[in-house]
Amino acid sequence: SIDTLHKNRNTQHSTRPTQPSSLLVILFTMPKRKQQQQQQQHPLDASGVLEAAKYGRWNEFRQQLAQSADVLTVEHLNDIPPGRSFGVIHQICYHGNDGARQALEHLLEEYPRVDLKLPAAHNDDDQTPRQVAQDEGAEPAFLDYLEQRLELQTHHELINHARDGQWTQVSDLLDNDDTRPSLTTLNTVPEGRIWGLLHQVAYWGHVATLEHLCTLYDDDANTVLNLELETREDDAAQVPRDIAIGRGRHDFATLLQNKIVQQQQQQQQNNTTNTTGETEEPAPPSKVTAASSAMKTPVPAAGKLCRICYTQDHDEGTLAVACDNDHYLCQECFSGWVRSESDIAHNPQNILLNGGRITCPCAKVADIHCDSLAYANKLIALTVSDEEIYEQYLRARDYVVGKEAVAGALSKIQQHDGSNMNAVEQESIRNLYKLDDGTYSAYMCAHCSFGPIDHGWCNNLQSHHGEQKAGGGNINNACPQCGWFAASIAKWPKWDGQFQSSHNNNKNSTNKKLHKPAVATMTVMELKMALKSRGAPSSGNKATLQARLQFFYDQEKTNLTS
Numbered sequence: 001s002i003d004t005l006h007k008n009r010n011t012q013h014s015t016r017p018t019q020p021s022s023l024l025v026i027l028f029t030m031p032k033r034k035q036q037q038q039q040q041q042h043p044l045d046a047s048g049v050l051e052a053a054k055y056g057r058w059n060e061f062r063q064q065l066a067q068s069a070d071v072l073t074v075e076h077l078n079d080i081p082p083g084r085s086f087g088v089i090h091q092i093c094y095h096g097n098d099g100a101r102q103a104l105e106h107l108l109e110e111y112p113r114v115d116l117k118l119p120a121a122h123n124d125d126d127q128t129p130r131q132v133a134q135d136e137g138a139e140p141a142f143l144d145y146l147e148q149r150l151e152l153q154t155h156h157e158l159i160n161h162a163r164d165g166q167w168t169q170v171s172d173l174l175d176n177d178d179t180r181p182s183l184t185t186l187n188t189v190p191e192g193r194i195w196g197l198l199h200q201v202a203y204w205g206h207v208a209t210l211e212h213l214c215t216l217y218d219d220d221a222n223t224v225l226n227l228e229l230e231t232r233e234d235d236a237a238q239v240p241r242d243i244a245i246g247r248g249r250h251d252f253a254t255l256l257q258n259k260i261v262q263q264q265q266q267q268q269q270n271n272t273t274n275t276t277g278e279t280e281e282p283a284p285p286s287k288v289t290a291a292s293s294a295m296k297t298p299v300p301a302a303g304k305l306c307r308i309c310y311t312q313d314h315d316e317g318t319l320a321v322a323c324d325n326d327h328y329l330c331q332e333c334f335s336g337w338v339r340s341e342s343d344i345a346h347n348p349q350n351i352l353l354n355g356g357r358i359t360c361p362c363a364k365v366a367d368i369h370c371d372s373l374a375y376a377n378k379l380i381a382l383t384v385s386d387e388e389i390y391e392q393y394l395r396a397r398d399y400v401v402g403k404e405a406v407a408g409a410l411s412k413i414q415q416h417d418g419s420n421m422n423a424v425e426q427e428s429i430r431n432l433y434k435l436d437d438g439t440y441s442a443y444m445c446a447h448c449s450f451g452p453i454d455h456g457w458c459n460n461l462q463s464h465h466g467e468q469k470a471g472g473g474n475i476n477n478a479c480p481q482c483g484w485f486a487a488s489i490a491k492w493p494k495w496d497g498q499f500q501s502s503h504n505n506n507k508n509s510t511n512k513k514l515h516k517p518a519v520a521t522m523t524v525m526e527l528k529m530a531l532k533s534r535g536a537p538s539s540g541n542k543a544t545l546q547a548r549l550q551f552f553y554d555q556e557k558t559n560l561t562s
Contacts, residue, residue, distance in 0.1 A: 042081035043072055044088060050081065053091035058099045062106055074111045080121040086132075090120055093129040093146070096138025101145050108149060116150050134540060143539035154179045155190055155197070162200035167209055174216060177542050183217050187226040194232045198225075202240035202256065205249030214259060224263045227256055230377060237377050242296060257291060292376035293324045298383045301330045307362055308333035321383050323360035323372035335385040337361055342389075342396035356400035358393065430497050443492040450481035451495040461487050519546045519553065 044050040047068035052061035065072070080087040092100045092107070108114060119126035127135075130150065133143060154173060158181070161169040173179050189196040201209050217225040230237040238246075244253040301320035305312045307327050314320070319331040329337065341358050344351060357374035384390050435441055444451025461477040478485035486492060519527070527545040531537065536548060 042079070043068070043076045044079070045081050047072060050084070050088055050091065053088050053103070054086075056095045056097075056099065058103045061103055065107070065110060069110075074113045077107075077111055078113075078115045078118055080118075085120050085122045087118055087120075089114060089116060089118055089129045090127075090132050093133040093138065093142075094136055096133045096136055096142045098139065098141065101139075101142045104142075104145065104149075116146070116153050130539070140537040140539075143537055147539050150179075151181050151185055152190065155181050155185050156193075158197050159190070159193065159195070159200055162197055162204070162206075162209070163195075165204055165206075167206060170209055171212060174212060180216070183225065186213075186217065187229060189229070189232050196229055196231070198227065198229055198240045199231055199238070199243055202243040202249070202252065203247055205244055205247065205252035207252060207255060210252070210255065210259075224267070227260050227263065237381060239292075239377070241291075242376070242378060245296075260291070291373055293373040293379075295322055295324075296376050296378050298331070298379065301328075304328040304330070306330040306333050307360075308337065319383055321375065321379055323362070323370060323375070325360070325362070325370050325372050327360050327362045327368075327370055327372070329361070331383055331385060334383055335389055338380060338384055338393055339389050342393040344396055344399050348399075351396050352400055356393075356397035440495045440497055442495040443489070444495040445479035445481060445484050446486065446491060446493055447484035448479065448481050449496075449498070450479055451498070453479065453492070453495070461485070461489060519550050 048064045049061060049068060049072065052058075052064050077088055086094065088107070089104075092104050116130070117128055119128060120132070130146060133146060138146075158170055158173055161167075161173070186197060189199075195203075198210075198213070201213070213225055228239045228241070230239055231243075241253050241256050244250075244256060298319035298321050301314040301318040302316070303312055304314070304320045304322075306314075306320070306329055308329055309332075311330075314330055320328050321331075321334050322328045338358050341347065341354070342351065342356070354374070358380060359374050360370040360372045362368040362370035363372070380393060381390050384393075430440070440452065442452030442454055444453060527542070527549055531545065531549055531552075536552065540548070
């Protein structure tokens, strides 16, 4: 009927709009679902950082890293997204070229705690980033930078484990030839930290770890573990012994002091016999690392007689210090005394004689001759009235350390034909004496060209030549190599920056075979140092390093005989 027809048309008309409406709903909800899927992605995938690293698009990598700074965390970067084998650090190491090195530097600058030891996923042998770089033939510059950062990471890991008393983990890292930091690294406090490894060990008084460290690192006759390494505390630097005493670890402090004395005695014994077996005059132990006096913090000056201004009526709040023999100095006089005793420009010889340390002024008084140990660094830092005075004192200590390093390195030339001194040591000595115009402040022998010889504080070398020193022995201003001597400094040529071995003055022995330690007996760090001094890559496991160094040994032997 007509009514039925109208009814059907109305029904159809009323239902038509619902179909396109449903389609529109589906179309508009699709992007939302896609967005939800994207939100479920790992941040490394969602940001595009991992993809850019995978294909070596380094400009894009830096841009994506910057744009995702509010989203990406170091935890994300130390993770591998589901379904992937490599993380960001593996992809960078896979490329291993100069662009990858710059990208790695940028990444570590933004995220210093990226784990460079992160094992790959879905990999039976837990391939590390270093192994990826080595397997893919990364460039030497990339591998060297990676090794430096790996060593720094291990150093931080050691300090963290020691801080938390996790001695098994400390021992495991030290016993691993591939992860053990060099002696040079352990003798520093990393940037951004106040305490190093030894300071944490001293805090706990952990004897086993101290013994372990000394066993591993005190096998070098010329360089030893610095048991008096200072903390980076601005107000009052401490050495490990200070920390142990402060924590009541007196037995540990005594053991530490005994080991310092043993190091000094061993170094003295090594210096008494040269390669020919002839005994030499024993050198006095270094005053730089000698023990300090007992007082570590200043006391009120009221009622204390100052040995310089000879008054005991001091203003309220004035501080005083004392040596081990209770000779007091008020704060003002002590500050002036430190300033005078650490003045490199006007008092260099006295600074060297005292090892850069500040001793009681009564030591120079004829009827007293105070024999107290030098003032502690912490005491000086807490007492001097001006921060510049303390900085001047630290520079004086560095000055002495530099001079002793020169003496130690030059002794290698005399005893081992110069073969034991590597390129790093040579360059360090040059920098110590180099002037702004490129010449050197040191002198050399006019007869055999041995140098550097430090005659920097006296024009008339005869005035103190042969004079007896307070610490034992005589002052000798002659050439330590051949014995040549001239009283006037004008007759000594300026050093040319070259290092002469003990056989260079014999023209017939210039091709003398140099002594080299056997590759099989060298530690991983010794192998790396030997390779770096030859400009060769220092990455790889111990067997790789040994084979690489042996190749250089064979090549050098061929050159000597040809």
